[in-house]
Amino acid sequence: SIENIAARQILDSRGNPTIEVEVLLEDGSHSRAAVPSGASTGAFEALELRDEDPSRYLGKGVQTAIDNVNERIVDELVGMEASEQRLIDQRLLDIDGTPDKSSLGANAMLGVSLAVARAAAESADLPLFRYIGGPNAHVLPVPMLNILNGGAHADSNVDIQEFMIAPVGAPTFAEALRWGAETYHALKSVLKKKGLSTGLGDEGGFAPSLGANADALELITTAIEAAGFQPGRDIVFALDVAATEFHSDGTYTFEGEKKSAEDMISYYAEMIGQHPIVSIEDPLSENDWDGWVEMTAELGGKIQIVGDDLFVTNPERLRRGVDMQAANALLVKVNQIGTLTETLDAVELAHRNGFRCMMSHRSGETEDTTIADLAVATGCGQIKTGAPARSERVAKYNQLLRIEDELDDAARYAGAGAFPKYR
Ligand code: PGA
Ligand code: ZN
16 A cells, blocks of 8 residues: 655756656555656646746746645555555545646646556556556557657747657567667758758757748658658658647648638648658647548548647547547547546547547656556557657657567567558
């Protein structure tokens, strides 16, 4: 049973404060989990509690959330069994008592929820993916490597937030990671040769200013070929447009022009006709449900359409999306919803309704690797956790290498089967 829980402030990859929680069990098991933080956050995400005290960390301190763990949560959870994850997460929801987790803060709740799961795994002497996923967890996800960053994650003029490569043709996760890393390095050379910036964005991808968004796909195609791989066979593309960021008053301001949802959908249709794109995330704004329905009707048979800001890992919003057929996949971010139980519920709801799931990091990350284990535990087949560079991104990919080793002959790489057949 739980003997103690303690939270402290640490820094995330952007140099902003976040929460780390430690859990100690009676049997001596000990665990630690840290909480990530987004920049292009959805309006419907659970609330990340910040101190708003301008004299500390530009108002981004998390001391209140830490106090909530140390003063309001600990006493309620001490004595509970760490393996009773659902009861523990339910207790957190009860203490909080708000629909958006604004009383305790979703950051406080998530830190506790994940650290409890890790302690229970430790106590059961099981790797986390096995403890959460059970004996059949064996599928290694396709890494969606974000090698060119734009939008809110870069200082460039590129509107689309993430240009990802998915090495679907690789035989193993380890090989997929190698193909991705080699392409990343090739892209650096391609950019250099063209006199473009090789500075990095928040998720470790390059962040050059370009003439048009589509130029990014041309540059990446050149890089894939230069690295010795074949676009469309070995490596395919995925985008996160994060369109909420450039949507207001019913219009999308894209490449300097005002566009309707229909305009954007035509643009995507053209793009997927020209490039092997298997997945587009947040092609439209978080409030544009009708646009999403149209997008899914038109392109959902060809590609994966992923709701991030639209669903915010929230089972209720996902239910609406399933009913309306407003997408065909769910982006899964533990801190959007705030507990492990609700995250797993969202994944289950998605899978039961024929939606695929992509496990995801945030643009502000830590060395915590929980999502790598969650990707294998849920068998979701896809994970996006940034470029194959910078330790807060690579920590997750490295954890997946360890899991693949541990599974040995039982490991299976999801590969192309993770996506709808493209084109
Ligand atoms: P965020 O970006 O963590 O800044 O929200 C990631 C995403 O939009 O998928
Ligand atoms: Zn997104």
